[in-house]
């Protein structure tokens with residue numbers, strides 16, 4: 001309940017150009033008569049386009065870049081989770097990964113909606129961080145014995161690193177979306193953020209309740 005109040009007084013006072021540039025020309029060095037720089041109003045470009053031209057702003061561009069990054073990451077994850085699930089030893093872990101794979105598919109389509117909400121076509125941009133995290137997961141599988149609890153412990157650790165990356169990404173995206181007034185997008189991003197956090201907590205619980213102990217005993 002209770003949606004966050006977002007009234008952060010979005011400066012809509014863009015009207016009057018205060019551009020009475022008194023700005024004393026500091027470099028009056030040479031004798032050349034300070035050439036009249038056309039109309040002084042061009043000076044006041046600073047605060048103007050920041051709010052009203054938001055869709056074209058650099059801030060918005062940053063948001064879109066992050067969105068493309070996580071879109072690539074989620075799509076890559078759908079595949080990677082399939083491999084991790086097959087490699088997992090305990091049924092509990094395999095089930096948890098399978099559930100998260102389903103959620104991840106949903107995350108992909110939610111991101112497509114977010115792109116839509118901000119008037120963009122969904123586009124992925126390679127995410128080197130996720131690529132590395134997935135490679136790490138594969139390495140753990142390669143380096144551990146099949147049917148071992150140690151392998152499960154390793155898979156959990158890699159999965160949590162992945163979740164933490166996603167949590168950081170969705171947290172930032174949600175905040176940026178809210179800041180720009182994309183409330184619908186922010187809500188969807190927040191929903192995914194909650195699911196990533198739940199998955200992270202579930203993995204911790206799995207590790208602490210059984211996997212780590214079994215792995216230590218192997």
Ligand SMILES: [Fe+2]
Nearest residue numbers: 074104107166
């Ligand atoms: Fe996800």
